[in-house]
Amino acid sequence: xxxxxxxxxxxxxxxxxxxxxxxxxxxxxxxxxxxxxxxxxxxxxxxxxxxxxxxxxxxxxxxxxxxxxxxxxxxxxxxxxxxxxxxxxxxxxxxxxxxxxxxxxxxxxxxxxxxxxxxxxxxxxxxxxxxxxxxxxxxxxxxxxxxxxxxxxxxxxxxxxxxxxxxxxxxxxxxxxxxxxxxxxxxxxxxxxxxxxxxxxxxxxxxxxxxxxxxxxxxxxxxxxxxxxxxxxxxxxxxxxxxxxxxxxxxxxxxxxxxxxxxxxxxxxxxxxxxxxxxxxxxxxxxxxxxxxxxxxxxxxxxxxxxxxxxxxxxxxxxxxxxxxx
Amino acid sequence: xxxxxxxxxxxxxxxxxxxxxxxxxxxxxxxxxxxxxxxxxxxxxxxxxxxxxxxxxxxxxxxxxxxxxxxxxxxxxxxxxxxxxxxxxxxxxxxxxxxxxxxxxxxxxxxxxxxxxxxxxxxxxxxxxxxxxxxxxxxxxxxxxxxxxxxxxxxxxxxxxxxxxxxxxxxxxxxxxxxxxxxxxxxxxxxxxxxxxxxxxxxxxxxxxxxxxxxxxxxxxxxxxxxxxxxxxxxxxxxxxxxxxxxxxxxxxxxxxxxxxxx
Numbered sequence: 001x002x003x004x005x006x007x008x009x010x011x012x013x014x015x016x017x018x019x020x021x022x023x024x025x026x027x028x029x030x031x032x033x034x035x036x037x038x039x040x041x042x043x044x045x046x047x048x049x050x051x052x053x054x055x056x057x058x059x060x061x062x063x064x065x066x067x068x069x070x071x072x073x074x075x076x077x078x079x080x081x082x083x084x085x086x087x088x089x090x091x092x093x094x095x096x097x098x099x100x101x102x103x104x105x106x107x108x109x110x111x112x113x114x115x116x117x118x119x120x121x122x123x124x125x126x127x128x129x130x131x132x133x134x135x136x137x138x139x140x141x142x143x144x145x146x147x148x149x150x151x152x153x154x155x156x157x158x159x160x161x162x163x164x165x166x167x168x169x170x171x172x173x174x175x176x177x178x179x180x181x182x183x184x185x186x187x188x189x190x191x192x193x194x195x196x197x198x199x200x201x202x203x204x205x206x207x208x209x210x211x212x213x214x215x216x217x218x219x220x221x222x223x224x225x226x227x228x229x230x231x232x233x234x235x236x237x238x239x240x241x242x243x244x245x246x247x248x249x250x251x252x253x254x255x256x257x258x259x260x261x262x263x264x265x266x267x268x269x270x271x272x273x274x275x276x277x278x279x280x281x282x283x284x285x286x287x288x289x290x291x292x293x294x295x296x297x298x299x300x301x302x303x304x305x306x307x308x309x310x311x312x313x314x315x316x317x318x319x320x321x322x323x324x325x326x
Numbered sequence: 327x328x329x330x331x332x333x334x335x336x337x338x339x340x341x342x343x344x345x346x347x348x349x350x351x352x353x354x355x356x357x358x359x360x361x362x363x364x365x366x367x368x369x370x371x372x373x374x375x376x377x378x379x380x381x382x383x384x385x386x387x388x389x390x391x392x393x394x395x396x397x398x399x400x401x402x403x404x405x406x407x408x409x410x411x412x413x414x415x416x417x418x419x420x421x422x423x424x425x426x427x428x429x430x431x432x433x434x435x436x437x438x439x440x441x442x443x444x445x446x447x448x449x450x451x452x453x454x455x456x457x458x459x460x461x462x463x464x465x466x467x468x469x470x471x472x473x474x475x476x477x478x479x480x481x482x483x484x485x486x487x488x489x490x491x492x493x494x495x496x497x498x499x500x501x502x503x504x505x506x507x508x509x510x511x512x513x514x515x516x517x518x519x520x521x522x523x524x525x526x527x528x529x530x531x532x533x534x535x536x537x538x539x540x541x542x543x544x545x546x547x548x549x550x551x552x553x554x555x556x557x558x559x560x561x562x563x564x565x566x567x568x569x570x571x572x573x574x575x576x577x578x579x580x581x582x583x584x585x586x587x588x589x
Binding site for chain 1: 377378415420429452491
């Protein structure tokens with residue numbers, strides 16, 4: 001009970017601190033780091049749901065991210081939709097595509113899903129580049145307008161300053177993390193982990209693996225699509241590089257270093273690894289070398305990620321408790 | 327009296343090999359049926375087929391008159407036929423109690439949105455599962471481990487946990503696939519007592535085993551398989567002296583030398 005209260009207070013203070021940052025500093029560099037953290041936290045949180053909790057290695061997240069970005073950009077510029085509606089539509093479309101990708105491949109095996117998800121991400125890149133009449137090809141859609149959004153209460157919010165996008169993306173990141181936490185801490189999350197650890201056992205207990213896998217994929221795709229819609233308006237451009245492997249690589253590293261299946265550890269890893277390449281900027285030459293060294297050290301000392309290390313420690317304490325079988 | 331489980335003409339072929347050849351069997355409600363036979367006689371294949379883990383080539387099976395033929399494993403489990411596995415399976419990182427609650431969560435009628443909303447229906451269902459879980463842990467003698475992760479259990483204790491988990495959703499019939507294979511004699515006694523207790527509480531069981539003494543003490547009716555066919559069926563005493571059964575286990579000549587007096 002007390003531990004739960006302490007955690008709740010810590011979360012409220014943490015969120016309050018994040019929202020206070022733009023008031024303390026108008027430093028655009030700090031705000032850019034915050035936007036990057038918020039975006040990656042949504043992407044890695046979704047990947048953690050699919051890979052860490054449900055056990056499905058997925059390369060498709062970046063595809064959902066880009067689909068959300070393109071959908072929002074096209075609907076706002078060509079159809080005059082608001083950014084709210086455009087991003088929501090992008091999220092819904094991404095979720096539907098996710099269901100198709102998942103349903104078609106998961107009926108075979110989880111390995112088939114990994115391969116299909118990778119092909120899907122590459123296919124997204126090709127479509128964005130070559131379907132010129134829709135996506136304008138390699139040029140992309142530059143000069144996305146400054147969006148304004150209707151707020152409850154009849155106010156209009158014009159997102160003209162970097163701080164505005166900081167608030168938007170950080171706010172959505174909090175909503176997305178809350179949604180993911182709600183699922184993984186419920187018994188739906190328990191069933192997902194059961195499927196990851198031992199699928200036949202779960203099946204023998206009446207759990208339908210396919211429906212839980214599709215739930216995880218659809219939710220992660222929805223969140224990735226929405227954040228993609230917001231993110232391209234922050235960049236003011238969407239082009240095929242939104243499907244770049246860089247995003248996949250970064251969110252995979254965040255989940256693996258954080259520890260697949262550990263909510264808080266992956267969130268913490270997202271924060272640290274969003275900032276790390278920039279913290280290492282004091283030495284431009286060795287920056288990426290040091291980044292690589294940190295990743296290798298993390299894998300050496302925390303093979304199951306930080307979350308896995310914490311879990312193993314807890315397990316060792318149980319083993320020593322005297323209750324363990326002799 | 328109609329049978330609780332009825333299997334008719336079950337056949338399973340792997341390429342050229344017929345692992346299960348036109349096997350029919352019935353299990354009465356409240357019974358403990360033993361399924362024995364030498365290695366490769368098709369016992370585990372029958373379990374995998376009727377629990378939906380392997381598609382059968384022919385045959386039908388019904389639980390209390392409801393067709394289970396061709397259903398996927400989770401639908402068969404929800405229909406009331408659960409099973410354990412030869413290689414013990416448990417969720418290592420979950421506590422024993424959570425291991426059991428997972429096994430009940432698909433059968434309590436609480437939907438996804440209710441589970442996310444954490445309302446009173448969910449709380450009542452989970453509290454009910456926990457109470458049943460504690461009862462079952464007491465039955466199999468693992469109460470002191472209720473809050474410990476399953477990873478710390480010994481092999482035999484994991485077998486007991488698996489049996490308890492298979493009972494969580496109040497199934498009509500439970501199939502235990504080799505519940506005492508590789509378990510030490512003391513633990514075999516404990517597993518035997520647990521199964522006996524569960525049966526007296528009304529659970530119908532099918533037990534697949536190599537350990538003939540174990541089967542003989544628990545079952546009033548035994549089916550013997552050899553090379554995918556049913557070669558004998560009856561009470562243990564009769565099975566023990568059946569010449570066909572002796573031949574299957576010992577080979578024709580040796581069985582003839584020993585005669586029907588063999589134990």
